[in-house]
Amino acid sequence: MNKIKVAVLGCGAIAQRRHIPEYASNEHVELVAFADPNKERVEAVAREYGGKAYTNYEELLKNEKLDAVSVCSPNYLHAPMAIAAANAGLHVLVEKPMAASAEEGQEMIDAARKNGVYLMIGHNQRLMPPHVKAKEILDSGKLGRVLTFRTSFGHGGPEGWSLDGRESWFFQKNKAIMGAMGDLGVHKSDFIRYLLNDEVAEVAGFISTIHKDGTDVDDNATCILRMESGAVGTLMASWTQYRSGDNSTVLWCENGVMKIGTVEGDEVIVELTNGTIETYKVGAMATNEKQVPSGVIDEFVNCILTNTPPSISGEEGLRSLKVILAAFESQETGKIVKL
Numbered sequence: 001m002n003k004i005k006v007a008v009l010g011c012g013a014i015a016q017r018r019h020i021p022e023y024a025s026n027e028h029v030e031l032v033a034f035a036d037p038n039k040e041r042v043e044a045v046a047r048e049y050g051g052k053a054y055t056n057y058e059e060l061l062k063n064e065k066l067d068a069v070s071v072c073s074p075n076y077l078h079a080p081m082a083i084a085a086a087n088a089g090l091h092v093l094v095e096k097p098m099a100a101s102a103e104e105g106q107e108m109i110d111a112a113r114k115n116g117v118y119l120m121i122g123h124n125q126r127l128m129p130p131h132v133k134a135k136e137i138l139d140s141g142k143l144g145r146v147l148t149f150r151t152s153f154g155h156g157g158p159e160g161w162s163l164d165g166r167e168s169w170f171f172q173k174n175k176a177i178m179g180a181m182g183d184l185g186v187h188k189s190d191f192i193r194y195l196l197n198d199e200v201a202e203v204a205g206f207i208s209t210i211h212k213d214g215t216d217v218d219d220n221a222t223c224i225l226r227m228e229s230g231a232v233g234t235l236m237a238s239w240t241q242y243r244s245g246d247n248s249t250v251l252w253c254e255n256g257v258m259k260i261g262t263v264e265g266d267e268v269i270v271e272l273t274n275g276t277i278e279t280y281k282v283g284a285m286a287t288n289e290k291q292v293p294s295g296v297i298d299e300f301v302n303c304i305l306t307n308t309p310p311s312i313s314g315e316e317g318l319r320s321l322k323v324i325l326a327a328f329e330s331q332e333t334g335k336i337v338k339l
């Protein structure tokens with residue numbers, strides 16, 4: 001079988017730590033080209049993995065014969081890159097948040113549909129082993145309905161992650177559009193929708209820049225979500241958890257509680273109202289410091305190989321993005337926003 005020819009647009013942290021090595025270790029993939037305006041960076045990647053280096057992604061798309069791309073660029077470039085790639089007939093895996101606005105997200109979906117290519121969003125939280133186990137337990141029905149929940153994601157900020165540190169685009173509103181909410185909050189709006197198999201009906205957001213100097217993007221958000229099922233919970237995103245960052249979710253249900261990512265070593269804990277306690281050791285959640293394979297890249301490749309539309313689709317990414325955009329609207333207007 002011919003290998004799938006892939007290019008990676010944007011060769012920063014997520015590309016170098018996850019997309020590129022995961023493509024490189026997939027036997028069905030040939031990494032053909034890379035694009036990044038940082039010449040030294042893109043040339044180093046091309047040297048290490050083989051393939052051609054470009055400082056301009058449009059030139060790459062014009063010159064190379066490809067099947068698919070990963071879009072791993074700053075947020076404001078997701079839509080233009082994804083649309084250009086779809087119009088070139090390529091399948092697209094784009095990092096989160098999928099776009100800078102709901103309109104852009106819809107344009108990406110339309111471009112993929114028009115060109116008959118797949119659009120998948122890098123919502124890798126769905127594939128983390130503790131989250132996979134939690135979904136399996138909740139779907140089994142033993143906990144009954146989810147009544148209330150909290151889900152949060154925090155760390156010390158992208159200066160400890162982005163290859164450009166404190167100079168990173170992450171802190172520039174014209175490139176990032178959103179701060180902690182685009183970086184972490186959208187992971188949790190996606191995860192809670194997916195886990196509960198439910199949609200967000202109403203959002204109230206308290207979003208601010210509490211501690212990061214010299215940036216106009218948010219570094220903290222606390223939101224209240226009411227789901228269509230009636231369940232109510234909180235979603236938190238933070239860039240100021242300088243020690244012991246958090247990626248945990250707790251669901252209080254009719255028949256007990258499920259704690260995900262609250263205790264190191266026991267990634268999922270189920271405490272039932274009948275007194276039973278179940279603990280599951282399923283492998284740790286990835287953190288910025290401890291990376292584990294995301295599974296997203298293999299899933300994307302598998303979709304292409306088997307002609308199966310991705311389950312983490314553009315439509316899914318857009319619903320998760322709209323929750324975050326609604327939280328910003330709530331912060332701005334001081335009102336609860338209905339979706």
Ligand SMILES: NC(=O)c1ccc[n+]([C@@H]2O[C@H](COP(=O)([O-])OP(=O)(O)OC[C@H]3O[C@@H](n4cnc5c(N)ncnc54)[C@H](O)[C@@H]3O)[C@@H](O)[C@H]2O)c1
Binds near residue numbers: 014036122169170
């Ligand atoms: N799924 C996840 O868990 C996860 C984790 C981190 C980041 N991300 C997302 O990945 C994307 C990239 O973030 P990162 O952490 O790699 O940031 P980063 O700052 O480390 O890297 C961004 C790269 O994009 C490059 N770039 C800038 N303009 C470009 C252009 N015109 N063409 C091509 N490349 C360009 C920069 O030079 C840099 O190398 C963001 O959307 C971010 O939200 C996702």
